[in-house]
Amino acid sequence: MKLQNARAKSFEDLVVWRKSHDFVLEIYKLTNAFPRDELFGLISQIRRAAVSIPANIAEGFRRAGKQDKLRFFNIAEGSIEEVKYYLILAEDLGYAPTKELKGKLAEISRLLWGYMNSIRSGIEK
Numbered sequence: 001m002k003l004q005n006a007r008a009k010s011f012e013d014l015v016v017w018r019k020s021h022d023f024v025l026e027i028y029k030l031t032n033a034f035p036r037d038e039l040f041g042l043i044s045q046i047r048r049a050a051v052s053i054p055a056n057i058a059e060g061f062r063r064a065g066k067q068d069k070l071r072f073f074n075i076a077e078g079s080i081e082e083v084k085y086y087l088i089l090a091e092d093l094g095y096a097p098t099k100e101l102k103g104k105l106a107e108i109s110r111l112l113w114g115y116m117n118s119i120r121s122g123i124e125k
Contacts, residue, residue, distance in 0.1 A: 011061035016111035020054040020076075023104050027083070034095050042095075046086040052079035053108065066119055073116050080109050 011017045027050040031043045053076045060072025084105055087098040 008061070011058040014057065014061065014115065016108060016115050017054050017057045017061075019104070019111065020057060020108050023101070023108060024050045024054060026101060026104070030090075030096055030098075030101065034090070038095075042086060042090065042093075046083060046090070049079045049082040049086060052076065053083070057112070069119055070116055073112060073119075076112060077109070080105060080112070 008014050024047075027046060031038075031047060034043050056072045056076040056079065060069045060076070063069045063072060084102065087102050087105070090096055091098045
């Protein structure tokens with residue numbers, strides 16, 4: 001992730017959070033077209049996992065210690081992998097094409113990894 005000139009004052013200032021929030025909105029739109037019998041199955045699971053990404057970034061943002069921050073960001077990384085599987089499953093079930101969303105998820109993963117590395121190295125901005 002490119003470091004910004006000014007230190008982020010809120011999680012909303014983080015590019016990775018904004019992109020992950022936009023991703024969640026797209027997941028909600030995508031799943032609106034899934035079969036209704038998936039309401040308590042795949043729809044619920046993929047939405048929950050997708051929401052976990054920006055939610056854990058937001059929660060980790062205000063944590064004081066590096067290790068505590070990184071723990072929440074690592075949870076977000078786990079949710080990224082979970083969503084990746086659900087996107088594969090949705091496509092394999094014929095519910096929707098997911099290539100574009102997988103690309104956006106990969107970008108979020110790279111941004112989060114970069115942000116975590118900046119925290120590890122002590123140059124968080």
